[in-house]
Amino acid sequence: MNQSVQPANDHHRSSLINQLARFLPRNCILMEDQELVPYECDGLSAYRQRPLLVVLPETVEQVIQIMKVCSAMSVPVVARGAGTGLSGGALPLADGVLLVLAKFNQILQLDPLRRIARVQPGVRNLAISEAADVHGLYYAPDPSSQIACSIGGNVAENSGGVHCLKYGLTIHNILQLKVVTIDGELLTIGSEALDSAGYDLLAVMTGSEGMLGVVVEVVVKLLPKPEHTSLVLAAFDQVESAGAAVGGVIAAGVIPAGLEMMDNFAIRATEDFAHCGYPVDAAAILLCEVDGTEAETREQVEQVKVVMAQHGASEIRIAGSEAERLLFWKGRKMAFPAMGRISPDYYCIDGTIPRRELPGLLSKMNEWSEYYKLRVANVFHAGDGNLHPLILFDANMPGELERTEEFAAKILEMCVQVGGTITGEHGVGIEKINQMCSQFNENEIRQFHALKEAFDPLALLNPGKAIPTLQRCAEYGAMHVHNGELPFPELERF
Amino acid sequence: MAFNDISQQLQQQLQQAFVDKRGVSVVAGGTKQFYGRDPGITYEALDVSDHKGVVSYEPTELVVTARAGTTVSELNQVLAEHGQRLPFEPPVFNGEATLGGTLACGLSGPSRPYTGAARDFVLGTNIINGRAQLLRFGGEVIKNVAGYDVSRLMVGAMGTLGVILQASLKVLPIPQKETTIIFHLERDSALDLMNDFAARPLPVSATCFYGDILFVRLSGSEAAVESAYMALGGERLPKTDEVWQSLREFQHPFFDTELPLWRIAMTTAARPELPGEVMIEWGGAQWWLHSDSPAEEIRLAAARCGGHATLFRGGDRSSEIFHPLPPKMAALQERIRLAFDPHGILNPGRIEALNKKQS
Numbered sequence: 040m041n042q043s044v045q046p047a048n049d050h051h052r053s054s055l056i057n058q059l060a061r062f063l064p065r066n067c068i069l070m071e072d073q074e075l076v077p078y079e080c081d082g083l084s085a086y087r088q089r090p091l092l093v094v095l096p097e098t099v100e101q102v103i104q105i106m107k108v109c110s111a112m113s114v115p116v117v118a119r120g121a122g123t124g125l126s127g128g129a130l131p132l133a134d135g136v137l138l139v140l141a142k143f144n145q146i147l148q149l150d151p152l153r154r155i156a157r158v159q160p161g162v163r164n165l166a167i168s169e170a171a172d173v174h175g176l177y178y179a180p181d182p183s184s185q186i187a188c189s190i191g192g193n194v195a196e197n198s199g200g201v202h203c204l205k206y207g208l209t210i211h212n213i214l215q216l217k218v219v220t221i222d223g224e225l226l227t228i229g230s231e232a233l234d235s236a237g238y239d240l241l242a243v244m245t246g247s248e249g250m251l252g253v254v255v256e257v258v259v260k261l262l263p264k265p266e267h268t269s270l271v272l273a274a275f276d277q278v279e280s281a282g283a284a285v286g287g288v289i290a291a292g293v294i295p296a297g298l299e300m301m302d303n304f305a306i307r308a309t310e311d312f313a314h315c316g317y318p319v320d321a322a323a324i325l326l327c328e329v330d331g332t333e334a335e336t337r338e339q340v341e342q343v344k345v346v347m348a349q350h351g352a353s354e355i356r357i358a359g360s361e362a363e364r365l366l367f368w369k370g371r372k373m374a375f376p377a378m379g380r381i382s383p384d385y386y387c388i389d390g391t392i393p394r395r396e397l398p399g400l401l402s403k404m405n406e407w408s409e410y411y412k413l414r415v416a417n418v419f420h421a422g423d424g425n426l427h428p429l430i431l432f433d434a435n436m437p438g439e440l441e442r443t444e445e446f447a448a449k450i451l452e453m454c455v456q457v458g459g460t461i462t463g464e465h466g467v468g469i470e471k472i473n474q475m476c477s478q479f480n481e482n483e484i485r486q487f488h489a490l491k492e493a494f495d496p497l498a499l500l501n502p503g504k505a506i507p508t509l510q511r512c513a514e515y516g517a518m519h520v521h522n523g524e525l526p527f528p529e530l531e532r533f
Numbered sequence: 534m535a536f537n538d539i540s541q542q543l544q545q546q547l548q549q550a551f552v553d554k555r556g557v558s559v560v561a562g563g564t565k566q567f568y569g570r571d572p573g574i575t576y577e578a579l580d581v582s583d584h585k586g587v588v589s590y591e592p593t594e595l596v597v598t599a600r601a602g603t604t605v606s607e608l609n610q611v612l613a614e615h616g617q618r619l620p621f622e623p624p625v626f627n628g629e630a631t632l633g634g635t636l637a638c639g640l641s642g643p644s645r646p647y648t649g650a651a652r653d654f655v656l657g658t659n660i661i662n663g664r665a666q667l668l669r670f671g672g673e674v675i676k677n678v679a680g681y682d683v684s685r686l687m688v689g690a691m692g693t694l695g696v697i698l699q700a701s702l703k704v705l706p707i708p709q710k711e712t713t714i715i716f717h718l719e720r721d722s723a724l725d726l727m728n729d730f731a732a733r734p735l736p737v738s739a740t741c742f743y744g745d746i747l748f749v750r751l752s753g754s755e756a757a758v759e760s761a762y763m764a765l766g767g768e769r770l771p772k773t774d775e776v777w778q779s780l781r782e783f784q785h786p787f788f789d790t791e792l793p794l795w796r797i798a799m800t801t802a803a804r805p806e807l808p809g810e811v812m813i814e815w816g817g818a819q820w821w822l823h824s825d826s827p828a829e830e831i832r833l834a835a836a837r838c839g840g841h842a843t844l845f846r847g848g849d850r851s852s853e854i855f856h857p858l859p860p861k862m863a864a865l866q867e868r869i870r871l872a873f874d875p876h877g878i879l880n881p882g883r884i885e886a887l888n889k890k891q892s
Contacts, residue, residue: 152728153802176732197678204675210682211653224861232798232840233645233818236856237866238694239652242685246678263734286593292616292706332734334756391674393594423675424594463676471679478679482666486873487680493868506680 048134051112052091055136058108059094063101067142069093078137081122081129082184085386085440086469090117090131095139099217099225099255102138106253107223109136115499116221118249120161120192123184125387126468128195128248128504135502138253140191146170147256154261155214155231160191160254164198167259176261179206182464183372191254197246199464201297201371204422205330206262208464210245217256218244221495231258243490248466248505251494265330268296269340270364273347274321274354278302281323282397284350285421288327291342297328298422299371302401305416305429306370312377315370318354325421326371328364374418375429382414382431386443389471390454391425391463400453404428411446413439425463426454452477467505475505476512484509536586538600540659540667540698546579547696547878548665556881559692561602561634564626568638569691571850572882581633584698587611589673596656596673598701601633608632612704620648620705624781633697639689642781643739643750646731646815652688654703660687660695663874673701686869692880694873708738708752710759713776714767716747720813721804723747727816728801735761739777742813743787748776780814783846787812792823793848795831799840807834821845832856855884 052070059068069075070092079087091114096102109116115135122129131137143159146167150156151174156167164185168177181200182188188198194216199208206212215229229241244251275281281300288295301309303322310317317324325347329339340357347355358364370377378385392400401417408415414431430446432439451461451474461467461474475484487506491498507515550557558576560566585602592615599608605619606628612618622642623635636658641650657671660683671677671684687697716726723742730737736753749767751758762769770776779785788794792809799805801817808831809824824831828844835842841856858866871877881887 150802151732153800154728154732174732175734197682199676207649207653208676210685211649220865226862226865227859230798230839230841231800232838233815234639234650234689234798234841236841236843237858237862238690238869239639239686239688240866240869242652242682242688243869245682247681251681263732266734289595290593290615292709294705331736331753332757332760334760335736335754338754338756391672391676393591393596393673395591395594420676425674425676458672459674460672460677460679462679463674464678466678467680475679480668482664483668483670483680486662486666486668486683489872490681490683490869493865493872 055108055112055114056092058112059105062104063094063096067095067097067101069095078119078122078131078139081119081124081127083125083127083130083468083470085434086127086130088131088133090137091134093137093139095142097142099219102219102253102255103223103225105136105138106219106221110222110497110499113497113499115502116253117501118191118195118253120189120195121163121187123188124192124196124466124468125389126462126466126470128466128468128501130469130504132502140189140253140255143191143255151176153231155258156261157256157258158190159256160194161189164188164190164193171261175264177264178259179212179262180209183375190257190259194245194254194257195247195249196464196466199420199425201299201420204298205294205296210242212260213241213245213257214260215258216241216244216254218252219255220252221497221499225255226252229258246466248468249501250491250505251500265296267333267336268328268330268364269336270358270367271327271340271343271347272356272358272367273325273327273352274318275323275325275351276321276353278323278401279398280351281325282394282421284325284347284352285394287346287350288343291346293329293339293342295327295343295422296330297326298420299326300324300417300419300421301371301374302417304414305374305418308381308416309370309374309377312380313370313373315366317370321353326367371418374416378416378429378431383433383435384431386430386432386447387465388426388428388430388447388450389462389465390451390459391423392454392457392459394421394424396457396459400426400450400457403453404450407446407449411442413443413446420463423463424459448474469504472504472507472511473515475507476515481509481512484512537583539584543579543581543584543696543698544661544665544667547661550577550878551663551665551876554876554878556878559637559696559880561631562604562626562629564630565634565638565640567846569883570854570885572887573851574882576881579696581696581698582631588699592617595675595704596701597704598673598699599632600699601631601697603632604628605630605632605635613707616707617704618707619654619702621645621651621654622781623651624783626782632700636688636697636700637690637692643741643777643814646818647738648705652685655684655688655700656703657701658684658687658697659699660697662695663876663879667698668695671701675703691883693870693884694879696879710755711738711750711752711773712758712762713748713750713770713773714762714765715770716749716767717745718747719745724801724804724813724817730765731801731816735765740814740816741776741780750777785812787821790823791847792825793844794846795822795824796843796845797822797831797835797838797840799835799838803838803840805834805838807831828852853885
């Protein structure tokens with residue numbers, strides 16, 4: 040499609056470059072093919088697209104100017120932080136500018152008295168906690184990619200992490216945003232107080248996947264670091280008992296700081312990779328972390344041990360030292376790379392279900408695994424019902440990616456059927472855009488579009504992501520009837 | 534408990550109002566009529582109070598789903614049977630406050646800075662928008678990022694974006710132990726202490742400064758509360774809950790006055806001099822003020838402290854009740870309102886004056 044309109048595009052592109060060059064230094068505009076290639080995809084590398092241009096502004100004023108130029112020329116804008124997103128939310132558009140916020144990497148203010156940090160969007164998640172550490176404070180949300188992912192992207196995705204059952208998601212841990220709208224207005228959303236006048240736009244912006252505005256500054260809350268942390272590892276002969284034990288812990292009145300489950304396949308793969316001493320014969324293990332004062336954690340560890348034993352744990356271990364605690368976590372945190380070692384490719388799913396539905400979904404997954412001839416490993420934020428099944432495949436084998444995507448779609452649709460959601464923390468992006476049609480009806484999708492229009496009437500911000508068009512849903516509905524075969528393969532994917 | 538689904542009926546009534554482009558006034562328990570703007574016109578009531586009942590409650594999932602007309606008291610009772618509660622401690626107003634009204638007004642109690650606000654615990658809602666469409670957003674799971682977070686947007690929107698029919702909320706266990714300690718000191722020292730406590734890993738769950746006394750509530754496991762009490766000292770109150778309940782329900786003697794009551798949200802480090810008697814809550818983030826000083830003066834003081842001022846109760850209810858927004862933000866908010874309610878039929882004039890909206 041690009042070929043046929045090339046001449047017009049060329050003119051449009053050079054005119055855009057000229058306008059941007061009036062206020063952007065030359066090194067802030069990337070336009071050569073070799074410069075654009077690294078930006079073709081985010082963390083979901085199965086989807087690739089070279090952008091029209093990449094811009095790397097250095098000041099908020101430049102972002103404002105970029106938005107004004109793009110808005111005036113009707114050029115779509117896709118914002119990107121560190122590019123670690125797993126749903127293709129920062130996938131570029133062939134006719135769009137990729138707005139990279141990597142140069143906004145400063146912590147502008149860290150106030151230990153008020154326990155806030157004012158940071159630029161390109162600051163890495165972990166860098167905030169590292170900077171706050173000297174004050175005994177930290178930033179709570181800890182997505183697995185926290186070494187690399189940036190806070191602006193965390194806001195766009197409403198990122199969680201392994202500790203969000205107790206400490207919440209991004210939305211619970213930020214106070215204020217500065218946002219540049221598509222028409223180049225700088226808005227302050229939220230405040231340094233705990234609330235602000237008017238509608239709660241902080242809630243709307245958080246998790247909006249770059250569809251409503253570009254975040255150029257974030258004020259985050261900092262929490263005191265817990266005095267003490269303990270980790271219990273429990274092994275089970277049956278996945279069902281592990282699932283029931285999770286409910287048991289919560290019924291006992293304990294809110295663990297983290298509560299993770301891994302199935303046998305995931306245990307074996309990570310043990311081979313990380314050598315963390317996991318019981319490789321267990322059907323499932325639970326990692327249950329509690330934090331608080333020393334006396335409190337000691338009490339909670341006892342409660343957790345009792346619950347695990349009551350639910351038939353075959354083995355219960357308490358991390359005896361900080362080193363051992365980190366070792367137990369290491370396997371879980373390395374689950375993804377461990378899969379990368381045993382399979383050329385893997386596909387990570389992010390559905391959330393009411394936890395009681397876990398056994399049913401797991402047995403369905405086993406059936407589908409046999410049907411599609413694809414292996415699946417399960418790591419699971421068990422405390423909050425967020426599943427990360429990892430389907431192993433080989434993209435070089437004809438048909439495997441397609442079978443994987445179909446398998447993944449089945450899992451997500453079942454998540455919706457049992458009262459859950461297609462995405463707990465990775466976002467819809469481009470990846471799950473079709474499954475949005477299973478989760479929301481026509482009027483709900485219309486309402487989403489109307490809300491977007493209030494921010495971005497020309498639909499120039501990240502078009503084609505997060506919220507499907509009704510036409511797309513109609514086509515996707517047809518796809519179901521036709522047993523997985525896309526009826527109009529020539530249609531563009533966004 | 535009463536259990537009743539009248540969503541179809543409510544939708545039909547709103548459908549007629551939509552066709553006629555007639556405003557409706559969304560009501561349930563009627564306990565918060567004092568709050569928000571008085572539009573000066575009596576609209577037909579859209580009464581949600583009969584739409585009630587706990588739809589589902591799974592204690593081990595920490596999630597409850599209830600219809601909007603369910604009273605907060607009933608909900609608390611159901612949760613308490615399983616040792617759980619609404620973590621944001623909303624007022625129950627003599628047992629008549631409903632879940633829908635609580636969320637629409639976005640009211641949170643003493644625990645707000647430590648455990649979170651009403652909006653923080655909302656996982657999903659069923660609403661009727663201003664087009665009389667029944668819509669469902671979010672869900673019954675704690676982590677959910679599919680679509681814009683319309684459910685949380687409903688909280689504090691005063692019913693102007695949609696009629697809340699049902700909500701799913703995250704709940705938490707009732708703390709094993711609570712104790713309240715007091716310190717006698719001056720205001721600025723009290724504010725310092727509130728900030729200091731919040732920066733340390735202490736199980737503080739509520740704070741209030743009034744009449745040269747700093748009240749601090751500790752909540753958690755027996756061990757955590759006792760060790761924190763040992764560390765902090767102070768004088769332990771015999772009745773732990775009394776002061777917090779009186780604050781939550783606006784029954785504290787401080788609230789017993791004819792003067793306009795202002796709620797000022799600000800950063801916790803601010804030290805403003807405000808024109809009237811004050812009470813400080815939320816670790817310094819929420820100040821209550823009795824004053825008949827001009828609104829401009831109070832709003833300027835709030836803005837200087839990084840916050841905003843709401844004429845919470847009393848005073849001129851037809852004036853600007855909520856802190857005015859900068860023009861660009863006001864315009865965006867107005868476009869959002871129209872995206873949900875194109876004919877302006879939902880609680881017209883309850884947030885701001887009608888003529889302003891139409892201009």
